[in-house]
Amino acid sequence: MKKDYGFATKQIHTGSISAQDNYGSMQVPIYQTATYRFKTVQEGGARFAGEDGGYIYTRLGNPTQAVLEARMADLENGEAALALASGMGAITTAIWSAIDGESEIIADETLYGCTFAYFVHGLSKFGVKVHMVDMANPENIKAHLNKKTAVVYLESPCNPTLKIVDIAEVSRIAHEYNPDIKVMVDNTFATPYLTRPLDLGADVSLHSATKYLNGHGDVIGGVIVAKKDFVEVCRLHGLKDLTGAVIGPFDAFLLLRGIQTLDIRMDKHSKNAKEIAEFLRDHPAIKTVYYPGFKDFPGHDTAAKQMDQFGGMISFETYKGRDETAAAINGLQLATIAVSLGDTQTLVEHPASMTHSAYTPEELKAAGIPESLVRISAGLEDAKDIIADFKQAFDKLI
Numbered sequence: 001m002k003k004d005y006g007f008a009t010k011q012i013h014t015g016s017i018s019a020q021d022n023y024g025s026m027q028v029p030i031y032q033t034a035t036y037r038f039k040t041v042q043e044g045g046a047r048f049a050g051e052d053g054g055y056i057y058t059r060l061g062n063p064t065q066a067v068l069e070a071r072m073a074d075l076e077n078g079e080a081a082l083a084l085a086s087g088m089g090a091i092t093t094a095i096w097s098a099i100d101g102e103s104e105i106i107a108d109e110t111l112y113g114c115t116f117a118y119f120v121h122g123l124s125k126f127g128v129k130v131h132m133v134d135m136a137n138p139e140n141i142k143a144h145l146n147k148k149t150a151v152v153y154l155e156s157p158c159n160p161t162l163k164i165v166d167i168a169e170v171s172r173i174a175h176e177y178n179p180d181i182k183v184m185v186d187n188t189f190a191t192p193y194l195t196r197p198l199d200l201g202a203d204v205s206l207h208s209a210t211k212y213l214n215g216h217g218d219v220i221g222g223v224i225v226a227k228k229d230f231v232e233v234c235r236l237h238g239l240k241d242l243t244g245a246v247i248g249p250f251d252a253f254l255l256l257r258g259i260q261t262l263d264i265r266m267d268k269h270s271k272n273a274k275e276i277a278e279f280l281r282d283h284p285a286i287k288t289v290y291y292p293g294f295k296d297f298p299g300h301d302t303a304a305k306q307m308d309q310f311g312g313m314i315s316f317e318t319y320k321g322r323d324e325t326a327a328a329i330n331g332l333q334l335a336t337i338a339v340s341l342g343d344t345q346t347l348v349e350h351p352a353s354m355t356h357s358a359y360t361p362e363e364l365k366a367a368g369i370p371e372s373l374v375r376i377s378a379g380l381e382d383a384k385d386i387i388a389d390f391k392q393a394f395d396k397l398i
């Protein structure tokens with residue numbers, strides 16, 4: 001694939017194996033197989049020894065998965081990628097591949113709830129120290145950088161508050177201290193269409209492919225994009241020996257299908273989110289809207305710098321308490337109460353009791369996540385219909 005192709009061309013073509021092979025099939029075939037035939041014992045031995053690049057077993061590689069990996073690496077301007085069974089599979093595989101028992105991690109304190117649980121409740125059982133800081137000010141990582149620091153970890157925009165972290169600045173500070181530190185960015189909310197963390201100096205870009213990359217709410221998947229040598233450690237140690245979080249060939253195929261329309265979907269998610277956010281800001285029952293596209297949103301300038309658009313996610317607080325707000329949400333007729341994001345349908349959830357229920361009330365407070373926060377994933381419906389739905393539901397709180 002020529003490197004000077006634009007994003008839209010790459011999202012459709014990179015890695016495609018259809019033209020020459022597979023009867024000219026225009027879409028990537030689903031190689032639904034667990035294992036691969038070796039012609040001889042010697043050939044099998046050579047593959048296990050890494051002397052012959054052929055396929056061995058689908059946990060170690062699969063042709064459908066390989067196309068997805070080539071495409072994701074290209075879209076993120078990375079050397080290589082590894083596709084996995086889930087976003088958590090990608091995150092845990094990348095982290096286990098980067099640390100040992102002595103390692104320390106510095107993580108932003110506002111994270112998807114299960115990532116937070118992995119860091120705070122999971123890794124602590126193995127003696128791995130995780131320092132949680134607010135990376136809205138990148139300088140805050142300095143207090144914890146030391147010889148044992150192996151990973152600096154962040155999301156931007158953060159789940160669920162849309163806090164923006166300056167990826168270039170965090171990467172600069174971490175690498176100035178020690179170039180071997182792996183700066184890992186969960187790029188799920190932005191996608192490579194809006195932000196390319198590796199171009200900004202990060203080492204690893206992580207995805208829950210379940211969300212915008214797939215875009216249709218019917219797959220759980222994850223991706224790691226990084227330099228070739230780290231991706232190989234993730235594949236041949238992290239995935240193979242530690243997590244086993246292999247993606248199935250059919251899910252890899254569905255992700256390839258979804259990614260072909262990533263740009264036009266993100267354009268509309270972003271446009272709809274902007275219109276919904278503007279409506280919510282002017283609604284008398286709504287106290288605060290968290291949306292990086294607003295000029296007065298903390299981090300807006302950084303968002304404008306590192307994002308090509310502001311994405312499809314919005315959070316908000318009403319003037320009322322949790323129960324009354326919940327009653328208004330229950331009255332939505334078009335938007336659906338569901339976790340996850342990036343689907344065609346507009347989804348609404350309550351982080352404190354759902355996606356971020358792993359946080360204690362004190363931890364929510366420290367992470368700047370209000371207990372009454374409501375999160376919206378703007379879908380691809382007509383914005384006027386989504387807005388009318390929020391209007392009828394939230395007018396009841398006036």
Ligand code: 7XF
Pocket residue numbers: 086087088089112114115155159186188189207208209210220221222339340341354355
């Ligand atoms: O393992 P998954 O594919 O569900 O991905 C985990 C994950 C990783 N990073 C970010 C930024 C995520 O948002 C997620 C999953 N978040 C969903 C949500 O916030 O609605 C999960 C529903 S409980």
